[in-house]
Amino acid sequence: MAEISRRTIVAEALNLLNEVGLDEVSLRRLASRLGVKAPSLYWYVEDKAALLGLMSETVFQSCLDRVPPCDSWQSWLRAFGLSLFSAQNEVRDCARLIMIASVPAERVVEVNDTIVGHLARFGLDRDLASRMQASVQMMITGWSACRAAPFGPWLDKIMVVNEAASEALDTLIAGWEVRLLSETSPLPTSTAANY
Amino acid sequence: MAEISRRTIVAEALNLLNEVGLDEVSLRRLASRLGVKAPSLYWYVEDKAALLGLMSETVFQSCLDRVPPCDSWQSWLRAFGLSLFSAQNEVRDCARLIMIASVPAERVVEVNDTIVGHLARFGLDRDLASRMQASVQMMITGWSACRAAPFGPWLDKIMVVNEAASEALDTLIAGWEVRLLSETSPLPTSTAANY
């Protein structure tokens, strides 16, 4: 409807994605929704992959914005994971989108820095925080990817996916907790990595 | 080359996948490699999605076969995760393959039962084992998905992905260990889920 710009294109592309799913998102279809022809889009966007990149950046950013203030790295990591999970469940085929989207290198670093910044405020080492954050992201992405896959519905017959995902998230965080404790105060009891 | 069958088609499809990547795998291209035309493939396979399903089943099966005998659920889970990780790194675009492959419901249940069977031999509850196994699968799939994504190379500049993935796997398992211990022998010290 409104005038055409990078922003309106991305917004309309996300609408289209949610309505018809990733396989049906084509430049021709998107263009016609904007009252324009496909080649016009190339004026605003380099590529289809780049457009998908902008879409996934948008989703990721809005997910980051929704993480509430927290009072420990554990609860921040958990809130981040849950926010990511719900964002990926709201946007159709989100995991697949992420996997084919071409995001510029600078944005990847930027996002990582933002997240690490949040965690570092609790006194965590920045490198460790980076790996922690990544582990949460990967696990959540894995869950929502599989849930959105064709076999997702079958998975739901084996377990309650929502609960299993949230339990797995808690478990992962508990693991990081153990790892951190065993580094600062070495315990005689059996902890991580010695089986 | 050899005669054409479901098996040879899937095998050649995997070769093609590794050579040209998922985006370039087309029925026409695959058929021409087999000395045949695209419509012929429909005699052996229902669909492109079904073909991708057979391909991902093959990969998964060979990954399961490579898990060595272990003497604890922890080490089995770790070996399983590592085997999955290397399988997914060997087969190009494997994670994306999994996400669009249509696998029959029975096979999903079968695979889950197989894995749970392995874990149950260490005395684990079958439901718990199922969720544990799934958490490992999801996390590993997440890692290899992101590494194969267009931004994968950028990720590698932030951290050593191989090491980070294996560390995350260990951490997840450590988390399950804590969870199990705190259930059987409740401890006064802070463990999972109470932050």
Add this chain to the structure above:
DNA sequence: ACCTGAACACCGTTCAAGT
């Protein structure tokens, strides 16, 4: 500066027709 029509080289899938 922005948009278009026409074209190129592809797709997955169907189906009547061949052997």
Add this chain to the structure above:
DNA sequence: ACCTGAACACCGTTCAAGT
């Protein structure tokens, strides 16, 4: 039982040409 050619309805992308 197995394979084909021809067709259908699409793709992403390029580019000369328009305003």
